[in-house]
Amino acid sequence: MMANLMAGGEQRRRAAALQDAGAFxxxxxxxxxxxTAPALWRFCLALGLxxxxxxxxxxxxxxxxxxxAANKLYAEGKFAEAATxxxxxxxxxxxxxxxxxxxxxxxxxxxxxGQAIAAxxxxxxxxxxxxxLRANLAFVRNQVQGATLRxxxxxxxxxxxTLNEGALLTAAFFWAMFALLAARQIRPALAPKLQSATxxxxxxTILSGAVLALxxxxxxxxxxxxxxxxxxxxxxxxxDEAQSVFSARDGAELKVLDRHDDWVQVANNAGKIGxxxxxxxxxxxxx
Amino acid sequence: xxLTLKTLAMLLAALLPGAAWxxxxxxxxxxxxLTLGESATLSLAFEGGSPGRVPAPSVPGLQIAQAGTxxxxxxxxxxxxxxxxxxxxxxxxxxxxxxxxxxxxxxxGQQLSTAPLKLIVSRASAPxxxxxxxxxxxxxxKLNFPKQKVYAGEAIVARLELYLRDDVQxxxxxxxxxxxxxxxxxGKTAELQNQRRRVQVGNRVYTExxxxxxxxxVKTGALALGPFTASAVVVLPSQNxxxxxxxxxxxxxxxxxxxxxxNIESLPLPEQNRxxxxxxxxxxxxxxxxxxxxxxxxxxxxxxxxxxxxxxxLDAITLPVQDAWQNFKTYPPTTKLxxxxxxxxxxxxxxxxxxxxxxxxxxxxPALTFSFFNPEDxxxxxxTQPAVPLTVKAAGATVLPQMAASKTTNEExxxxxxxxxxxxxxxxxxxxxxLVTRPLFLVTQTVPVLAFLAAFVWRKRADNLANxxxxxxxxxxxxxxxxxxxxxxxxxAENKPDEFxxxxxxxLQEQLGERLNCPASAITEDVVDGHxxxxxxxxxxRTALHEQFQLCNQARYAPVRGSSxxxxxxxxxxxxxxxxxxxxx
Numbered sequence: 001m002m003a004n005l006m007a008g009g010e011q012r013r014r015a016a017a018l019q020d021a022g023a024f025x026x027x028x029x030x031x032x033x034x035x036t037a038p039a040l041w042r043f044c045l046a047l048g049l050x051x052x053x054x055x056x057x058x059x060x061x062x063x064x065x066x067x068x069a070a071n072k073l074y075a076e077g078k079f080a081e082a083a084t085x086x087x088x089x090x091x092x093x094x095x096x097x098x099x100x101x102x103x104x105x106x107x108x109x110x111x112x113x114g115q116a117i118a119a120x121x122x123x124x125x126x127x128x129x130x131x132x133l134r135a136n137l138a139f140v141r142n143q144v145q146g147a148t149l150r151x152x153x154x155x156x157x158x159x160x161x162t163l164n165e166g167a168l169l170t171a172a173f174f175w176a177m178f179a180l181l182a183a184r185q186i187r188p189a190l191a192p193k194l195q196s197a198t199x200x201x202x203x204x205t206i207l208s209g210a211v212l213a214l215x216x217x218x219x220x221x222x223x224x225x226x227x228x229x230x231x232x233x234x235x236x237x238x239x240d241e242a243q244s245v246f247s248a249r250d251g252a253e254l255k256v257l258d259r260h261d262d263w264v265q266v267a268n269n270a271g272k273i274g275x276x277x278x279x280x281x282x283x284x285x286x287x
Numbered sequence: 288x289x290l291t292l293k294t295l296a297m298l299l300a301a302l303l304p305g306a307a308w309x310x311x312x313x314x315x316x317x318x319x320x321l322t323l324g325e326s327a328t329l330s331l332a333f334e335g336g337s338p339g340r341v342p343a344p345s346v347p348g349l350q351i352a353q354a355g356t357x358x359x360x361x362x363x364x365x366x367x368x369x370x371x372x373x374x375x376x377x378x379x380x381x382x383x384x385x386x387x388x389x390x391x392x393x394x395x396g397q398q399l400s401t402a403p404l405k406l407i408v409s410r411a412s413a414p415x416x417x418x419x420x421x422x423x424x425x426x427x428x429k430l431n432f433p434k435q436k437v438y439a440g441e442a443i444v445a446r447l448e449l450y451l452r453d454d455v456q457x458x459x460x461x462x463x464x465x466x467x468x469x470x471x472x473x474g475k476t477a478e479l480q481n482q483r484r485r486v487q488v489g490n491r492v493y494t495e496x497x498x499x500x501x502x503x504x505v506k507t508g509a510l511a512l513g514p515f516t517a518s519a520v521v522v523l524p525s526q527n528x529x530x531x532x533x534x535x536x537x538x539x540x541x542x543x544x545x546x547x548x549x550n551i552e553s554l555p556l557p558e559q560n561r562x563x564x565x566x567x568x569x570x571x572x573x574x575x576x577x578x579x580x581x582x583x584x585x586x587x588x589x590x591x592x593x594x595x596x597x598x599x600x601l602d603a604i605t606l607p608v609q610d611a612w613q614n615f616k617t618y619p620p621t622t623k624l625x626x627x628x629x630x631x632x633x634x635x636x637x638x639x640x641x642x643x644x645x646x647x648x649x650x651x652x653p654a655l656t657f658s659f660f661n662p663e664d665x666x667x668x669x670x671t672q673p674a675v676p677l678t679v680k681a682a683g684a685t686v687l688p689q690m691a692a693s694k695t696t697n698e699e700x701x702x703x704x705x706x707x708x709x710x711x712x713x714x715x716x717x718x719x720x721x722l723v724t725r726p727l728f729l730v731t732q733t734v735p736v737l738a739f740l741a742a743f744v745w746r747k748r749a750d751n752l753a754n755x756x757x758x759x760x761x762x763x764x765x766x767x768x769x770x771x772x773x774x775x776x777x778x779x780a781e782n783k784p785d786e787f788x789x790x791x792x793x794x795l796q797e798q799l800g801e802r803l804n805c806p807a808s809a810i811t812e813d814v815v816d817g818h819x820x821x822x823x824x825x826x827x828x829r830t831a832l833h834e835q836f837q838l839c840n841q842a843r844y845a846p847v848r849g850s851s852x853x854x855x856x857x858x859x860x861x862x863x864x865x866x867x868x869x870x871x872x
Contacts, residue, residue, distance in 0.1 A: 063712065063715055064712050067712040071708055071710060074708055093717055093718055094715045094716060094717050094718065095715070095716065095718050096712055096713040096714055096715050096716065097713060098709040098711060098712055098713040099712060099713075099715070101708070101709055102708040102709055105705055105706075105707070105708045106708075108705055109705075126716075132706045132709075135705075135706055136705045136706050138585075138586050139704075139705050140705065141586070142586070142616055142643075142645075146618065146619065150587070150588055163721045163722070163723065164721055164722045167721065167722040167723045167728070168722065171728075171731075171732060174732060174735065175734075175735045177735075178735030178736060178738065178739045179735060179738075181739050181742075182735075182738050182739040182741075182742035182743075183742075185739070185742035185743050185745070185746040186742050186745070186746070188746070212723070216721075216723055219721065270621065
C-alpha cells in the first residue's frame with residue numbers, strides 16, 4: 001500500500017513537472033482502490049479540459065505561424081497570395097479582428113475592393129470601434145465607383161457596439177435589476193435605500209434592451225451584399241436570361257431584400273431592385 | 288392568287304364555251320402621268336375567253352401589286368359576251384418615264400398581246416402662288432420656319448400647314464412621304480391641337496390644319512429644309528349628275544402635296560465670351576440648386592439637387608463640372624427630365640449628384656454655376672447659386688495616421704493609402720452565432736427572474752407567518768414535537784422514566800394547547816371532557832388522551848418501567864398526536 005502511494009506521488013510530480021514545462025497531459029489518477037463515481041467524473045473532466053486546452057493551444061500556435069507567414073507575403077508585395085493565406089486561416093472557422101483587417105488590406109492591395117470591404121465589414125462586426133479598421137474601410141469605400149449603399153445614422157450608432165457586447169450589457173443590467181428587486185424582497189428594510197438604484201437599473205435595462213433590439217434587427221434583417229466582381233448586372237428575376245435592371249461595380253454595397261437559391265434580391269441606393277447571382281456578391285449581416 | 292384566277296378563268300371558259308371566237312386581251316392605265324407618291328391602276332381585261340395564266344407585269348422603279356379581279360357579262364343583240372378584269376396597283380418609286388411592256392396571255396386558246404403603256408412620273412412640287420390664289424388646288428402644303436438664321440443647338444418648332452379647300456368633304460390617309468431635314472435633328476411631327484381654322488386664300492376659303500415639326504440644328508452652315516411631301520385622299524362632291532347618291536357618297540381623290548424648300552443658315556456658337564463651364568446648353572433657362580444634409584461627417588453623402596428649367600434642347604443639357612468641388616468626392620449624377628410641352632423643348636431637367644466631403648476642413652459647398660447661350664440675344668449667360676454652408680465633422684475617432692502625419696505638411700490632402708497590416712493576431716475566437724441566438728444564453732437569463740420569484744414567494748410567506756400568531760404557534764409546536772419525540776426515544780433508550788414522562792406530559796400540554804388555542808400550562812386531563820373541541824372528537828381519541836394523562840400521573844408514583852414499555856408509550860403518543868392534528872373545530 002505504501003509503495004503504491006509512493007508510486008502515485010511520483011507520477012503526480014512528473015505530471016506537474018511536464019505541465020510546468022508547457023506540455024499538457026492527462027493528469028494521472030492512481031488506482032489505489034476501485035473507481036468511485038466522483039473519481040470517474042473528475043477523470044472525465046480532467047481529460048476533457050486537457051484535450052480542449054491542448055487542441056486550442058496547438059491550433060493557436062499553428063494559426064499564429066500561418067498569420068506571420070501571410071504577413072510576410074504581404075510585406076513582400078505578394079498581395080494576392082497573402083489574401084489567399086489569410087483566407088485559409090479564416091476558413092478554419094476561427095477569426096480575429098486583426099486577421100480580417102489584414103485580409104481586407106491584402107484584398108484591397110490586390111485590387112479586389114469588394115472582397116476588401118467584405119473583410120473589413122466582418123472585422124467591424126468583431127471590433128466596431130477600431131479606428132484603423134474604420135479608416136481603411138472608409139478609404140476603400142471612397143475608391144468604389146458608382147453609387148453604393150450608405151448606412152444610416154442610427155445604424156452607425158448601434159453599430160458602435162458588437163451584438164454580443166449589446167447582449168452582455170443588457171444581460172448585466174437585467175441581472176442587476178432582478179438582483180435589486182430580489183434584495184428588496186429579502187431585506188425589506190433596504191428597500192428605501194435601493195429604490196434609486198432599482199429605478200436606474202430598470203431604465204438602463206429598458207434602454208439597453210431597446211438598443212439590443214435595434215442591433216438585432218439591423219444584424220439579422222439588414223443584410224448587405226457587397227459586389228465582388230468587376231461589374232455585375234442586376235436582373236429583373238432570379239435567372240440569367242432576365243432583363244437587366246441596373247449594374248453595380250466592384251465594392252458596391254447593396255441592401256439584401258430576399259434570397260432565392262443562388263440569387264439574392266438587392267436594392268441600390270436609388271431604390272432600384274434587382275437579382276444578383278451569389279457568385280458575384282458577398283452577403284454579410286448588418287452591422 | 289394566280290391559282291384562284293386561273294380557276295376562275297377556267298370556270299368562265301366552261302360556262303361560256305361559245306365565247307371563244309371573240310377573244311381579246313387589253314391593258315390600260317387609269318392615268319398616264321403621276322407625281323411621286325401617287326398610285327395608278329393597271330387593268331388587264333380578258334374578253335371572250337379565259338386566260339390560261341394572268342401575266343404579272345414587272346417594271347424597275349414601279350411597285351406593281353395585284354389589287355383585285357372583277358367580271359362583267361353582257362347580252363348585246365342576243366349575243367353574250369363576258370369580260371374578266373384583273374387590276375394592279377402601280378406605285379412609282381422614283382420620278383421618270385416608265386414603259387409597261389406588252390403582255391402576252393393565252394385567252395381561249397389564242398395567244399394575245401397588249402400594247403405597251405407609258406407612265407410619266409414627276410416629282411411633287413409646291414403649287415405656284417397663282418394656282419393657290421386661284422383656288423384651283425384642292426389641297427396644298429406649306430412649311431413655315433420662324434427664322435432664317437439659327438444657332439447650332441437651337442431648338443425650333445417648324446410649322447407644317449395643310450390647307451384643304453372648302454369643298455373638301457373629308458380627308459384621310461394623310462401621310463408625310465418625305466421630310467428632308469438634313470442638318471437638323473427632327474422630333475415627332477404632331478398636329479397642333481385646337482388650332483384648325485378657316486382662312487381665305489385667294490378666291491377660296493381653305494381649312495388650315497397646322498402640324499408642328501420640332502427641329503434642333505445640329506450642323507452649321509447653309510441647311511436646306513424640305514421639300515416636305517405628303518399624300519392624302521380627299522373626298523369631293525361627285526360630278527356625276529346621274530348618281531342619286533352622289534351627294535352622300537362624294538368622290539374620292541388622291542392628292543400629292545409638297546412644300547417649298549427653305550434655306551436656313553445655321554450659325555456656330557460664338558467663341559467670344561464663351562464661359563469656361565459652358566457645356567452646350569442653348570435656349571433660355573433658369574437655374575436652382577439645393578444641397579442637404581448640411582451637417583455631416585467626413586465621407587457622408589450630401590445630395591446636391593440642380594434644376595435647370597426653361598426652353599431649349601433640354602435633352603442635351605449636362606451638369607457642368609464644378610471645379611470648386613475638389614474637396615469632395617463626386618459620384619455620377621442622375622437626371623430626370625420633365626417636359627411641359629409636346630415637343631420636349633420646355634420643362635425642367637433635374638440633376639441629383641451625390642458628393643461627400645473628403646475632410647472636415649470643408650465649410651461650405653462652393654457656389655454652383657451654370658452657363659447657357661441665349662439665341663434670342665446671341666449672348667452667353669452664367670447663372671450662379673450661392674455657396675451652401677456646411678458643417679463637416681471628423682469621422683469619429685477614425686483619424687488616419689497618414690492624415691495626422693500630413694497635418695504638418697498639407698492638412699487638406701485626403702488619405703493616399705490604407706493603413707498597414709497588424710502584426711499581432713490577437714485573440715482567435717471561433718466564428719460562432721451571436722449570443723442572442725444561443726439557447727444557453729437565453730435560458731441563463733431566466734435565472735435572475737426565478738431568483739426574484741423565489742425571493743418574492745419567500746417574502747410573502749414570511750409576512751403571512753408574521754401576521755398569523757396561530758400559525759406561528761402551530762409551527763413552534765410542530766418543531767417542539769419533532770425534537771420532543773427524539774428526546775422521548777432517547778429517554779426510553781436510556782430507561783429514564785421520570786424525564787420521559789415529564790417530557791411526554793409537556794409535549795401533550797403543548798399540542799393540546801395549540802389545538803385548543805389556550806395556554807399549555809392550563810392543560811390538564813379535565814380538558815379532555817371539558818373542551819368542546821375534544822367532546823366532539825372520536826371516543827377512541829379521548830380514551831387515548833385519558834390514558835396518556837393517567838400514565839403520566841402514575842409515573843410519579845409507580846415503580847420504574849422498562850425501556851420497551853416506554854417505547855410503546857412513545858409510539859402511542861405519536862399516534863395520538865397525529866390523530867389530534869386531524870381534529871377540526
